[in-house]
Amino acid sequence: MLNSVIVVDDEASIRNAVEQWLSLSGFNVQLFARAEECLAQLPPDFPGVILSDVRMPGLSGMQLLERLQQLDAGLPVILLTGHGDVPMAVEAMRNGAYDFLEKPFTPQHLMSSLGRALEKRQLVLENRRLHEQADLKVQLEGTLLGMSQGLQQLRRQVLELAALPVNVLIRGETGSGKERVARCLHDFGPRAGKPFVALNCAAIPEALFEAELFGHESGAFTGAQGKRIGKLEYANGGTVFLDEIESMPLAQQAKLLRVIQEHKLERLGANQSIEVDLRIVAATKPDLLEEARAGRFREDLAYRLNVAELRLAPLRERREDIPLLFEHFARSCAERLGREAQPVSGAQLAQLLAHDWPGNVRELANAAERHALGLASPNQAQAADGQSLAAQMEAFEAQCLRAALRQHQGEIKGVMEALQLPRRTLNEKMQRHGLLREDFLAP
Known part of the structure; x- marks a missing residue:
């Protein structure tokens, strides 16, 4: 639970009284006599609530609210008002203030308002963190x-x-x-x-x-x-x-x-x-x-x-990534050179999957650039010379089965649906390629 509160008030007696109440209740309190000082020291994503007087020299509480709304619209601001400031405070709530307390207020009233505001701030920050994590995940992918x-x-x-x-x-x-x-x-x-x-x-x-x-x-x-x-x-x-x-x-x-x-x-x-x-x-x-x-x-x-x-x-241990990586590198090269991307045939894909890639992703990127230039890469020529079409297609089929089994962690029903194969055909192909469901189960 968040417990940070910033108190902004030009009256030292009010600041000290509020600090005493809040500190005794376990809150982490920062005090400022002027709104300008609060803005200068406010950290991003402040994990708490701002408690501010309305009438102060320099920036008023209303102006502070406006600045804070521009910095972080999800930051709760509670205004402290005199009796004549209540209509102004109501207008401030329409403009984004979380609550207002009319002076003099009791500690119980203050604690109740702060508790609700801190709960809201915690939800805002958690939601913000989850969105940022999701954005980072997409960028990393x-x-x-x-x-x-x-x-x-x-x-x-x-x-x-x-x-x-x-x-x-x-x-x-x-x-x-x-x-x-x-x-x-x-x-x-x-x-x-x-x-x-x-x-x-x-x-x-x-x-x-x-x-x-x-x-x-x-x-x-x-x-x-x-x-x-x-x-x-x-x-x-x-x-x-x-x-x-x-x-x-x-x-x-x-x-x-x-x-x-x-x-x-x-x-x-x-x-x-x-x-x-x-x-x-x-x-x-x-x-x-x-x-x-x-x-x-x-x-x-x-x-x-x-x-x-x-x-x-190494790339040979994650062959299911080869088609995606090859296409990415080839397309990037074609775009860089202002050329049209060249399609990858089934036979070429089988050759790529059959190769061991001792140079890993760097070697694959080189092969993709040669493909984008319309040149046969050395590893593709070697694969084509050393294997018949049938052997290449067998290797391609085995890699497709391995990829599906890894993706579905050995769950046969998911593999059947992904590859659109009946159970008997899938069993026969797994047996022919020496693939065991148990080898792909989640640890």
Whole structure:
């Protein structure tokens, strides 16, 4: 239950009396003598009620109501009025005020009005939160494409973790979309308006690593001309994405650990520490703890980075996402080049589904762009050369069955309806492809 109340009144005796009543009843109270001060310090989505006098120097209670209605029409405002102000207060309620109390009022009357107003505010904020979550979910579905259970679970995890102030480790093969997931963790969280800095640890020469991350002062080393802001300092307030973190030199791992622990860094050649507020999202192919046991990675840093972990399934383990992804990449390429989108034939789709995609989504995107240009992609040519049409169609049928079984979590009736197959035919096809209902049941 919400319990925050802002009291705006130019009379100190009224402010103090109301504060005493409310504090004794467990309310969190803020006091302001002027409406301008209240507006300057009011946070977005304030979780409470505004209690304001009508007649005040500067902005009146009526003008404050008007400003608050513009900022947040769902914020309850209760007006405190003198006897002669009642007609004015009634008019204010028509303009959006929640209630008015005529002075002098009793604590019981005040508590009753506040209780109702806080209940309304709680409903407004909860409804607003649900709408925002639904909007974010729709936006994320358009960013992390896929209908497989794995992708649906990944989107749920990303939305949950995006709002939390924790470091995240992303595990996945090359080309599986680790940077895109890291970007979503940033864009769908409270740091979205701050910098997102991506750094590939395997692409930086070891001699330049420290300067790249931490920056340097003028003359810190030979060739250090002028002061340079490092990537970590530049990302202050935002997110740093460290791809292939397993490639980071051990010496820099120790310095990164210190930044995470102390929220401070020092440029090369400097003696003064700089405070930084960072979220670290790291990505790796191997298991960092195994790397630590082999002496190639600091175990303490591995634990600091892996507060939460996201695992990205390779494309071969979520083949039902291939048609949607291929169509998306091909259409995007065609639009970018001003060309008409090329249709995908059944034989081409079977070839796509039969391929193992060792390069994952990156390789699929390349194949889709070649398709949009009217070129045969290498994987399609290989699939066509190595398999007969019958074999390709068999592979396509097996993938359709797997996708339906995953979607309906092994529920046979749903699979029959989705694929428009009688029970006996479905059983025969599942048996021929070695598919067992039990393998697709929900955990």
